[in-house]
Amino acid sequence: MKARTFGRHLREGSKSLGRNGWMTFASASAVTVTLLLVGVFFMLMMNLNHIAKLIENDVEIRVHVDAAATADDRKAMKEKLDAIKQVDTVTFSSKDKELKDLINSMGDEGQAFEPFEQQNPLNDVFVVKTKEPTDVAKVAKQIEKYPYAAKVQYGQDQVEKLFKVLKVARNIGVVLILGLLFTAMFLISNTIKITIVARREEIEIMRLVGATNSFIRWPFFIEGLFLGVLGSIVPIAVIIGVYSVLYNEVQPKFDGFFELLPAFPFVLQVSLLLLLIGGLIGMWGSTLSIRKFLRK
Amino acid sequence: MIEMQNVYKTYPNGVKAINGISIKINQGEFAYIVGPSGAGKSTFIKMMYREEKPSSGNIIVNGANVAKIKDSRVPIFRRHIGVVFQDFKLLPKLTVYENIAFALEVIEQSPEEIKKRVLEVLELVKLKGKMDSFPDELSGGEQQRVSIARSIVNSPKVVIADEPTGNLDPETSWEIMDIFEEINKRDTTILMATHNREIVNTIRKRVIAIENGNVVRDEVRGEYGYEG
Numbered sequence: 399m400k401a402r403t404f405g406r407h408l409r410e411g412s413k414s415l416g417r418n419g420w421m422t423f424a425s426a427s428a429v430t431v432t433l434l435l436v437g438v439f440f441m442l443m444m445n446l447n448h449i450a451k452l453i454e455n456d457v458e459i460r461v462h463v464d465a466a467a468t469a470d471d472r473k474a475m476k477e478k479l480d481a482i483k484q485v486d487t488v489t490f491s492s493k494d495k496e497l498k499d500l501i502n503s504m505g506d507e508g509q510a511f512e513p514f515e516q517q518n519p520l521n522d523v524f525v526v527k528t529k530e531p532t533d534v535a536k537v538a539k540q541i542e543k544y545p546y547a548a549k550v551q552y553g554q555d556q557v558e559k560l561f562k563v564l565k566v567a568r569n570i571g572v573v574l575i576l577g578l579l580f581t582a583m584f585l586i587s588n589t590i591k592i593t594i595v596a597r598r599e600e601i602e603i604m605r606l607v608g609a610t611n612s613f614i615r616w617p618f619f620i621e622g623l624f625l626g627v628l629g630s631i632v633p634i635a636v637i638i639g640v641y642s643v644l645y646n647e648v649q650p651k652f653d654g655f656f657e658l659l660p661a662f663p664f665v666l667q668v669s670l671l672l673l674l675i676g677g678l679i680g681m682w683g684s685t686l687s688i689r690k691f692l693r694k
Numbered sequence: 695m696i697e698m699q700n701v702y703k704t705y706p707n708g709v710k711a712i713n714g715i716s717i718k719i720n721q722g723e724f725a726y727i728v729g730p731s732g733a734g735k736s737t738f739i740k741m742m743y744r745e746e747k748p749s750s751g752n753i754i755v756n757g758a759n760v761a762k763i764k765d766s767r768v769p770i771f772r773r774h775i776g777v778v779f780q781d782f783k784l785l786p787k788l789t790v791y792e793n794i795a796f797a798l799e800v801i802e803q804s805p806e807e808i809k810k811r812v813l814e815v816l817e818l819v820k821l822k823g824k825m826d827s828f829p830d831e832l833s834g835g836e837q838q839r840v841s842i843a844r845s846i847v848n849s850p851k852v853v854i855a856d857e858p859t860g861n862l863d864p865e866t867s868w869e870i871m872d873i874f875e876e877i878n879k880r881d882t883t884i885l886m887a888t889h890n891r892e893i894v895n896t897i898r899k900r901v902i903a904i905e906n907g908n909v910v911r912d913e914v915r916g917e918y919g920y921e922g
Binding site for chain 1: 743
């Protein structure tokens, strides 16, 4: 393609954005709304995923060892625990360490436990982590049957519920995002179709005087791209703004209650993704619409 | 040169528009296509610039077999044919100059060449003074002249006109015919479908009458031959 021709396509593509002012506004708004929703959902899901992973990684089984167990019994038990195929790591924590942890975790009030240092009432503990957090319940049940396993603790019901909720939330999120993307594509292709119908005469004349199909297609292609990119500006700005505030202002107030993905690479990635989605659906929409007019 | 060999056209809905036409029109000829409405005139015309494909038979226009041109080559084929319609088909948002230049822009001519050619044809249709007007500021006759200018701006060998005077008053119609005759003098073949009895009977040219998809009459200096 000649440079002059490409310049003409660019000019024509952008000119018709202004020419069909309201149509442009409508299409870009459709993209904006959709991308905004996609962006928010994406952010939410990525962070939920992030938080879930953190919690998942924290899930552990605490096996309290019966006080009657000898050192050999403990050793045998560790070997048995290591042998379970879903198990990732097994860490031994002596009862003295347990008491110290307890005292430390209580802060000032922990001093009340200090007298117990001489006669520690706690058990030795094996801290078991599974490879897959979802295996925790199954593994815990299995360990309960072992000799000298006095008590097996894990966040039982809460953990199971959390996993169920997260799984459902994740699936719903994915379905919603896919649905929204599809809706956006449909909307754009429809709006560009209207633009093209409005310029049907022009296309007809172009065909009549011998313009090639690709020549006719290009300005619409560019127009679609512009529409998509135009529509992604507001969502990107909103996401950068809102997420920065969330990360820098809101999160510290909750003080470690939850942890968001760091703002810097994340908002950039989301912005790029939105820009890409906007551009792609714009071009895809226009290609879809123009095809009908170029048959024969 | 245009040549039709045993051409049939049946539309997908079963309508038989053309039933075995064979005809030859030499380069530089001027021919009227006449006949009642629904006789097949429009189909006949449309096949000439490959708006419709024949169902069978050959149509040779400018050495190319219209029936066999690949879809992707149609634009190239059309660059050697000018088409004029009853309703002008001008772009309302472009000026007279731009409307004509449009035909050269879309086939990627250089700006200098475009300017030169557009001014030439504007001269021919006597609209140089109105080149910056928009179509809705022009009379019907002037708009048709713009449309003719556009059809000949890329120097086609054949100009096909489908009822070019259909929307114009008699006075204006004569002006349009003057222009067609002028173009014809430059060795451009002109094929014109018309219902205008006055014109056909006054400006005597070859007359091809079509009825029920067949050529029923073909006279060198013919008459319109239908009532009113």
